[in-house]
Amino acid sequence: MKTISTDKCYGGTQGVYVSRSEACDCDMTFAVFVPPQAAEGNLPVLWYLSGLTCTHANVMDKGEYRRLAAELGLVIVCPDTSPRGDHVPDEADNWQFGKGAGFYVDATQPPYAANYRMCSYIAEELPKLIAAEFPVDMDRQGIFGHSMGGHGAITIALKNPDRFRSCSAFAPISHPSVSGWSKPAFRKYLGADEKTWRAYDACSLIEDGYRFPELFVDQGTADSFLEDGLRPAELKAACEAAEINLTLRMQEGYGHSYFFISTFMEDHLRWHAQRLG
Structure with a gap:
């Protein structure tokens, strides 16, 4: 792990780091906020998964989570949304696919299968690094996210209920197998057999017997993606x-942007903190 930057904030440290990912076969950047209680060690950790077109930086710059995370003693981990690099296949003119649009799946179709393994990266590889490098208690993990990241958070929690104590989302893509802005990506990443898509679809996973004790979702009524996408x-x-x-x-009158997310961020942090102890 290499450190790109660290800055003191609310008595804690906002860091940006990079490490080589075997799952994605590239260098992956991620942000971690460590609160001022770091000296105590064994802090609860909350994963935030970002949406389409985002990197680790969007929520770090606009999410407004640090003040309360410092108060509550939460470590916040913000990964990137896809593999990066010149060798990574992409559709530069398609914001719903490729770089910035990994959809938190493990792709099975060439040429994407070599790099687009975001589910394994988030659920398996990066947690090992976080556990080794930061003062976290991996028995107290929560996960949340926005839009594509909300989809990722719910599906990963459903498949790992023993690992996560809490799961919430802002405007998640709830049924990506049928959603107009995710179905084309699923076909390219996972192939034409839609039965294989069910492993990455919250509604389908629940239908197939996967369970999580409780979910907390905020959704804006003025979100332009509400009916088809979400x-x-x-x-x-x-x-x-x-x-x-x-x-x-x-939430009446709210859209899909970080104006919406930042408004209700503290509600989600408090909700998770109550469940993480």
């Missing part, structure tokens, strides 16, 4: 059928 009603129906406790808050 489909929160379908997540609600799936959770009701499976008797999963879902708190879905429809």
Whole structure:
């Protein structure tokens, strides 16, 4: 792991780091905020997964999480959203696919299978590095995210309920197998057999028997992607059928941007902190 930068903030440290990823076959950048309680060690860790077109930096610059994370003693990890590098296949004119749009899947189709293994990177590889390098208690992990990252957070939590104590999301892509802005990406990453897509679709995973104790979702009513891209009603129906406790808050007048996310960030941090101890 190499340090790109560190800055003191609210008594803690906001760092940006890079490490070689075997899963993605490239250097991956990520941000970590360590609160002032670092000397005590064994701090709860909260993973934030970002959305389409984002890097680690979007939430770091606009998410407004550090003040309360410092107060609550939370380590916040913000990974990138896709592999990077000149050798990584991409569609530069398509913001819904390729670099910045990894969708937190492990691609199976060439040429993407060699690099686009974001699920393994987030769920397996990066946690080992975080555990080795930062003062975290890996028995107290939570995960949340926005849009594509909300999709990633919920699906990873559903498949790892023993690892995560809490999961929330801002405007998640709830049913990507049928969503207009994720279905084309799934086909390119995972192939034409839509049955294989179910492993990365929150609604499908719940239908197939995967469970998580409770989910907390905020969604803006003025979000231009609400009906086709995000489909929160379908997540609600799936959770009701499976008797999963879902708190879905429809926030009047809010859109899809970080103005929305930053407004409700503290609610999510407090919610996670209560469950992480």
